[in-house]
Amino acid sequence: xxxxxxxxxxxDRALLDQLxxxxxxxxxxxxxxxxxxxxxxxxxxxHLPHNLQLYVARALNLSxxxxxxxxxxxxxxxxxxxxxxxxxxxxxxxCFVKGADKVLQKILDIIGTKKNEMSADGLFTVKDVRCxxxxxxxxxxxxxxxxxxxxxxNDVETLIGRYKGGQSA
Amino acid sequence: xxxxxxMIRCSINGITLDVEAGTTILQAAKKVGVDVxxxxxxxxxxxxxxxxxxxxxxxxxxxxxxxxxxxxxxxKVVEGMAVQTDSLKxxxxxxxxxxxxxxNHPQDCLTCIKxxxxxxxxxAHDMNIKEIHYPGEKMNHPLDLTSKGISKDSNKCIMxxxxxTMCDEVQTVGILSPLKRGFDVVVATxxxxxxxxxxxxxxxQCVSVxxxxxxxxxxxTPKVWRALNHPEKHVVVQIAPAVRVALAEEFxxxxxxxxxxxxxxxxxxxxxxxVVDTNFGADLTVIxxxxxxxxxxxxxxxxxxxxxxxxxxxxxxxxxxxELLDVPSSCKSPQQMVGTLIKSYYAExxxxxxxxxxxxxxMPCLAKKAExxxxxxxxxxxxxxxxxxxxxxxxxxxxxxxxxxxxLQEQPFDELxxxxxxxxxxxxxxxxxxxxxxxxxxxxxxxxxxxxxxxTAIRGLEGVRExxxxxxxxxxxxxxxxxxxxxxxxxxxxxxGKSHFDLIEIMACxxxxxxxxxxxxxxxxxxxxxxxxxxxxRLDATLPKRKSHQNEEVIQLYDVFLEKxxxxxxxxxxxxxxSAKTRI
Ligand code: SF4
Ligand code: SF4
Ligand code: SF4
Ligand code: FES
Ligand code: FES
Numbered sequence: 001x002x003x004x005x006x007x008x009x010x011x012d013r014a015l016l017d018q019l020x021x022x023x024x025x026x027x028x029x030x031x032x033x034x035x036x037x038x039x040x041x042x043x044x045x046x047h048l049p050h051n052l053q054l055y056v057a058r059a060l061n062l063s064x065x066x067x068x069x070x071x072x073x074x075x076x077x078x079x080x081x082x083x084x085x086x087x088x089x090x091x092x093x094x095c096f097v098k099g100a101d102k103v104l105q106k107i108l109d110i111i112g113t114k115k116n117e118m119s120a121d122g123l124f125t126v127k128d129v130r131c132x133x134x135x136x137x138x139x140x141x142x143x144x145x146x147x148x149x150x151x152x153x154n155d156v157e158t159l160i161g162r163y164k165g166g167q168s169a
Numbered sequence: 170x171x172x173x174x175x176m177i178r179c180s181i182n183g184i185t186l187d188v189e190a191g192t193t194i195l196q197a198a199k200k201v202g203v204d205v206x207x208x209x210x211x212x213x214x215x216x217x218x219x220x221x222x223x224x225x226x227x228x229x230x231x232x233x234x235x236x237x238x239x240x241x242x243x244x245k246v247v248e249g250m251a252v253q254t255d256s257l258k259x260x261x262x263x264x265x266x267x268x269x270x271x272x273n274h275p276q277d278c279l280t281c282i283k284x285x286x287x288x289x290x291x292x293a294h295d296m297n298i299k300e301i302h303y304p305g306e307k308m309n310h311p312l313d314l315t316s317k318g319i320s321k322d323s324n325k326c327i328m329x330x331x332x333x334t335m336c337d338e339v340q341t342v343g344i345l346s347p348l349k350r351g352f353d354v355v356v357a358t359x360x361x362x363x364x365x366x367x368x369x370x371x372x373x374q375c376v377s378v379x380x381x382x383x384x385x386x387x388x389x390t391p392k393v394w395r396a397l398n399h400p401e402k403h404v405v406v407q408i409a410p411a412v413r414v415a416l417a418e419e420f421x422x423x424x425x426x427x428x429x430x431x432x433x434x435x436x437x438x439x440x441x442x443x444v445v446d447t448n449f450g451a452d453l454t455v456i457x458x459x460x461x462x463x464x465x466x467x468x469x470x471x472x473x474x475x476x477x478x479x480x481x482x483x484x485x486x487x488x489x490x491x492e493l494l495d496v497p498s499s500c501k502s503p504q505q506m507v508g509t510l511i512k513s514y515y516a517e518x519x520x521x522x523x524x525x526x527x528x529x530x531x532m533p534c535l536a537k538k539a540e541x542x543x544x545x546x547x548x549x550x551x552x553x554x555x556x557x558x559x560x561x562x563x564x565x566x567x568x569x570x571x572x573x574x575x576x577l578q579e580q581p582f583d584e585l586x587x588x589x590x591x592x593x594x595x596x597x598x599x600x601x602x603x604x605x606x607x608x609x610x611x612x613x614x615x616x617x618x619x620x621x622x623x624x625t626a627i628r629g630l631e632g633v634r635e636x637x638x639x640x641x642x643x644x645x646x647x648x649x650x651x652x653x654x655x656x657x658x659x660x661x662x663x664x665x666g667k668s669h670f671d672l673i674e675i676m677a678c679x680x681x682x683x684x685x686x687x688x689x690x691x692x693x694x695x696x697x698x699x700x701x702x703x704x705x706x707r708l709d710a711t712l713p714k715r716k717s718h719q720n721e722e723v724i725q726l727y728d729v730f731l732e733k734x735x736x737x738x739x740x741x742x743x744x745x746x747x748s749a750k751t752r753i
Contacts, residue, residue, distance in 0.1 A: 006360075006751070050360045054753065057359075063343025064359030064367075064753045072348045 008051045015044045016055065023059050030060040034070055038077060047078040075129045082125040083118045085163050087111075088142045092131025095139040099153070103139055104128055106156040123163065179250040194230060194241040194252055205230060205254050206263060208270075208292055209329035210242035211378055213339075215695030216632075216652065216679050220334040220378075225327060226266035227292060231256040238262050267296055272305030274381075275324050281382050282320075286690060288380035289327060310355060315363035317542045318371030318535035318686075319384060323355050326383035332356065332375035340653040340677070342485065344369045344753075356383070359753055367753045368488035370653065372481035372677040373535035373686015378693065386535050386687055390566050392556050396527040397440050404527045405515065406441040407507045407586070408432060410448055411533040411597030411682035412560045414704035418689040418697075419564035420574040425700030427708055430579025432531075435567050437580060445511065446582050447530065448589035450503030451596040451605070453726070454478060455717035457500045457743050459609040460734035462672055466614075466643075471495045473648070473663065473670040476602045478502040480540035481677035483747065485653050490660050491749030499744040503596065504530050504537055505546055507586055508553030509742050514730050515585050523549070529556045531563045533597070533685030536677065545745045559687025588722035591622075591709035598702045599651035599681035600627050600634065603674035607638055607645060608716045610672075615641035622715045628706070630680055630699065633658065635670070648673040651681055 008016075022040050026033045037056055042048050048071055057067040071077045075088070089095075089104040104115075107126055113119040116127055134140045137149025141159070148159060176187040181194070184201045198205050209225035223243035230241045233251040238259060241252075253259060271293060278284050310323035333345050333356065344367050348357045358367045376384045396404050408429075417426040436444045462474050477483055477497040486493060501509070508528050516523040530537065534557075540546070541554035558566070567574055581587075592608055595601030604624045611619045627636050627647065632655040638645045648670040650656045656675045662668040678684045683701035684691065691697040709715060717723070731739045 006753070053360070058752070063337075063346075065343050065346035065357075066337075068359040069346030069348055073350050 006051045006054050008055050011045070011049075011052060011055065018044055019056075020059070030062060031066070034060060034062065034067065035074075038067070038071060042077060047081045049079065053079075075127055078125070080116065080125075081118055083121075083123045085124050085143050087124055087126045087160075088129045088132075089126065090130070090132050090134075090138070090140040090142075091128040092135065092138075094131070094135035098138045100128075100139040102153050103141065103151055103156060106153045107141070107160060110157060110160050124160075177246055177248050177250075179246045179248070179252065181252050182254055188246055190245075192246050194239065194244050194246055194250075195228065197246050198230075198241060198252070198254060203254055205241045206292055206295065207242050208267075208288060208327070208380060209331070211329075211331045211334070211693055213378075213693045215630075215693075216339060218334060218338050220329065220331045222328075222330040222334075225270060225329060227263050227270070227296075229259055229262045229266060230254045231259045264296055264298070267292060267298060268301050268303055269305075270327050271298065271301050272303040273307050274327070275307065281325075282385045282388055283382040287382060308355075313364050314387065315365040316369065316371065316387070317365075317539040318373060318387060319364055319369070319376060320387050321364055322383055322385075323357065324383075325381045326356050327381060328354065328356065329380060330356070331378040331380065332384055335374045335378050338654070339679070340370070340372060340374055341657050342368060342370055342372075342489075342653060345375065362753065368484075368750065370481035370484040370488075370677060371536040371539045371686075372653065374678060376535065376686050377684075377688075377690065386559050386562065387538060388562065389538065389556050389558050390562050390569075393529055393558055393566070396529070396556070399527075401525055402527045403442050403521050403525050404440075404529060405443045405445060405511050406436055406529045406531060407445045407447045407450070407504070407511075408436075408531045409504065409533055409537075409597065409682065410451060410594055410601075410705065411685060411688065411701065412531050412563070414597065414683065414701045414708070415533065415688045416560050416564055417574070419561070420567075423700070424691075424697040425704040427704050428574075430581070431574060431577045432563075433582055434577040434580040435563075435572055435574060436531075438572050438577070439566060439570055441529070443515075443583045443585070445507060445515070445586035446589055447503050447507055447532075448593035448596070449586045449720070449722065450505075450507035450510075451478075451593035451602075452588075452590055452717035452720040452723050453506050453743065454500055454503050454596075455592055455602075455605045455609050456723060456734050457739060458498050459606050459613055459717075461498050461500065462606065462610055463613050464735065466671060473646075473668060473673045474498050476606070476672075476674045477745075478596065478602055479536070479676045479678075479682075480543075481534075481536035482653065482656060482675045484536065484539070484750075485656065485677065486660065487747055488750045488752045489657070490664065493660060493664060494747045494749060496663060497747060499740075499746065501546075501743055501745050502537075502540065503593075504532065504557075505540065505553050505745070506743050508541070508546070509548065510586055510726075512548060512551055512553065513742065514726065518585060523551055526551075527555050528553065529558065530554050531560065532557050533560050533682045533688045534678075535559065535686040537687075548742075560685075561687055561689060564689070586722070588720050589712075590717055590720050591712040591715035592717040593720075594708040594712065595705050597682045598705050599630065599676050600649050600674065601681065601705065602676075603627065603647055603649055603672060605717055606672065606674075607647070609718050610645065611638070611640050612716065612718065614643075614645075617641070619716070623710075630695070630702070646671045650674070651676045652679055653677050 057064045208227045211220040228241040229238045231253045308324045313321040413429040417428040475497045511528045512523040538557040546553045592605035634649040680698040684698045
């Protein structure tokens with residue numbers, strides 16, 4: 001194979017088998033099923049590396065570009081491994097005008113990482129996301145499935161501190 | 170019975186008209202001769218596809234009743250609608266849309282490969298843009314010059330998505346997609362792979378429709394100039410069948426002008442040492458291919474056999490149907506056959522050291538650039554074809570040299586590798602290779618003379634065509650497809666054992682090479698392609714010999730050099746192999 005990065009031999013065969021079974025039982029149009037399959041794949045593998053995306057493309061007879069387009073369109077898909085806690089900062093209009101960008105920067109500073117990259121200790125991945133529909137609580141931050149509203153720059157230290165030990169608060 | 174559609178009454182700039190349901194404002198406006206600027210919109214009506222992304226907003230017009238601006242290319246006309254295309258509101262809104270598009274667009278038009286051939290530039294001119302009021306942050310994407318065929322500069326992309334429509338829906342190759350979204354969105358390959366790491370066929374149809382220089386041909390003219398300027402190099406050039414019926418368009422001639430003699434003259438003025446004809450290679454291909462076909466048919470070989478002249482199509486089957494690599498003919502394409510012969514037969518005859526020869530081709534095609542660079546195509550460390558330039562690139566060289574194409578005196582090809590028949594002429598159109606092969610196969614199989622050489626039943630521009638040609642005791646069942654989406658259908662049938670053909674011709678481009686990715690831009694107009702096609706058939710009809718096996722020089726080539734069709738030497742020089750590739 002020309003593209004080493006797309007070689008699937010690094011993927012866990014047992015997990016791929018589970019994915020295959022899932023795909024086999026799907027009905028209907030492959031293109032419409034794509035998002036479900038990607039969700040499933042991410043649930044199994046934790047994230048969606050390029051070789052896994054291409055595997056899905058082949059399994060559904062879609063082009064790699066199509067699959068990669070969908071994966072990069074939705075912020076809930078991760079191409080890179082994510083930390084134990086995924087911190088999503090809403091950058092929708094309501095949150096933005098209430099200073100979400102400053103909150104985001106503060107979170108990145110405290111954790112000491114870059115956007116969309118897993119922190120060195122493997123605990124955090126910080127992302128910016130589109131409006132999550134809780135505008136009344138702007139600015140909104142979610143950590144895994146917990147939602148925190150009206151987050152101010154000054155709150156960030158305590159908020160992140162609660163997760164820093166590695167056990168969720 | 171035809172249902173009588175209820176007509177919809179509307180008005181455009183005060184002119185009342187009735188249109189069918191589903192008509193867009195743009196189509197309605199066109200009916201009454203009102204022009205609306207467009208950019209992202211592309212109606213390839215004739216090949217049944219339209220790019221409807223409606224995201225550039227340069228076509229905004231005013232819906233008077235709703236006091237609303239709507240995109241004319243996408244908005245459907247409704248009963249009683251009154252549209253003003255030139256209200257102040259509409260004019261200003263269109264200007265704003267265009268300025269926004271230009272705000273982050275590079276402004277290096279002077280040196281851009283699409284200078285004076287760019288739809289964005291033309292629009293900026295037509296819309297009187299003299300200043301851009303929205304200084305935008307310029308994009309900073311790396312150029313992708315990795316492939317031999319296509320250069321990709323995402324900084325010049327205006328996100329119209331025409332390329333995606335073309336690649337996904339017409340060609341079904343699926344190389345490009347928008348990645349990310351919002352301000353970060355970019356039209357890219359899967360995983361941002363370099364173009365040469367993808368399954369791109371280099372058919373260049375995305376280039377044909379890209380309004381800017383975001384996708385363009387690799388510019389190989391500097392390399393050719395360098396070879397021409399090299400004191401020791403002997404530069405031989407060949408020209409493809411489809412080039413001679415299109416190049417003149419670049420110099421103001423109508424589509425379908427046959428300008429072979431003028432092109433030869435221009436090439437001589439450009440100081441190429443020898444001008445030979447790809448059509449010679451086409452005749453040779455027919456003989457080798459017909460020989461292979463008869464052999465497969467008589468000895469229980471793999472059928473159908475697929476023609477292999479189109480490298481985009483070869484690339485397609487290698488990546489998309491690697492399990493079917495025993496179906497294409499093993500014959501090299503005419504370009505590669507002539508290239509091989511230039512550095513062997515021609516070199517020998519003219520007593521020139523092949524190392525000193527530079528072999529150049531002028532092709533309608535971007536895939537030919539990639540084909541020339543394939544691993545398979547070299548002998549003794551020398552490339553069969555060194556450089557490939559497109560019809561458009563040759564036109565640029567002629568302009569650069571300030572040669573007055575219009576008044577050039579026609580000149581004949583040089584002596585070697587230049588004889589050709591009518592069968593070779595039609596290689597440039599869909600159906601042509603097959604018709605040429607049928608003329609020769611018929612006489613090979615039946616031993617009788619073919620009286621009626623025009624297989625008109627298989628001509629035309631239908632996406633997939635089929636026919637059965639009686640050949641003495643048995644008959645030849647043939648299929649023809651152009652555009653890779655149509656090819657996919659035929660290949661799926663073969664894979665599933667549902668194909669009953671003996672011989673199939675496939676060309677990647679709409680209309681075949683006449684609609685190639687390196688031809689003068691036809692802007693989706695099928696009448697341009699039709700005119701080129703008719704010119705090829707005209708050329709065929711005027712030639713004294715119309716069957717490839719009547720080509721005297723080819724006969725002689727076998728006598729003195731290749732022995733006989735399908736000989737060991739012919740195989741060594743004129744045939745090739747294919748290998749399975751990963752689909753990306
Ligand atoms: S050259 Fe052809 S295959 Fe390649 S991206 Fe363009 S349209 Fe698709
Ligand atoms: S590359 Fe060209 S055709 Fe494709 S979206 Fe960009 S501007 Fe449009
Ligand atoms: S049909 Fe002709 S121009 Fe188009 S890719 Fe094939 S060989 Fe090239
Ligand atoms: S803008 Fe943040 S929740 Fe809607
Ligand atoms: S041409 Fe209508 S939106 Fe682009």
